[in-house]
Amino acid sequence: MNQYRQELWPGSNPWDQHAPAVTGRMVNSQARTVINGVDMPGAEVDTDPFVYGIGAHLAGGGVVTAVLPRAELKRIQVQFTTRS
Numbered sequence: 001m002n003q004y005r006q007e008l009w010p011g012s013n014p015w016d017q018h019a020p021a022v023t024g025r026m027v028n029s030q031a032r033t034v035i036n037g038v039d040m041p042g043a044e045v046d047t048d049p050f051v052y053g054i055g056a057h058l059a060g061g062g063v064v065t066a067v068l069p070r071a072e073l074k075r076i077q078v079q080f081t082t083r084s
Contacts, residue, residue: 001025011020026045026047027043027044028044028045028046029043031043031044031054033054033055033056033078033079033080033084034078034079034080035058035064035079035080035081036080036081036082037057037079040056042054042055042056043055043056044053044083048070049070050069050070050071051067051068051069051070052067052068052070053065053066053072054066054068054078056080059080064079064080064082066078066080
């Protein structure tokens with residue numbers, strides 16, 4: 001659920017708006033993240049005032065992503081785990 005609708009689209013419906021495009025300049029492709037206890041290359045979007053995004057390619061194919069509330073980042077340790 002988008003917790004930041006009023007901040008991003010005051011007075012209107014978010015589905016009536018166009019979200020800003022994420023460009024290569026907004027993405028840090030040198031970021032690292034942890035998957036199954038192993039430090040892995042990832043990518044982060046750290047330009048939004050309300051949320052922080054991070055993700056990575058999985059070795060077996062696919063991707064993993066998380067979008068987290070910026071206000072909670074001091075209390076969050078981001079680690080991903082695959083399920084079998």
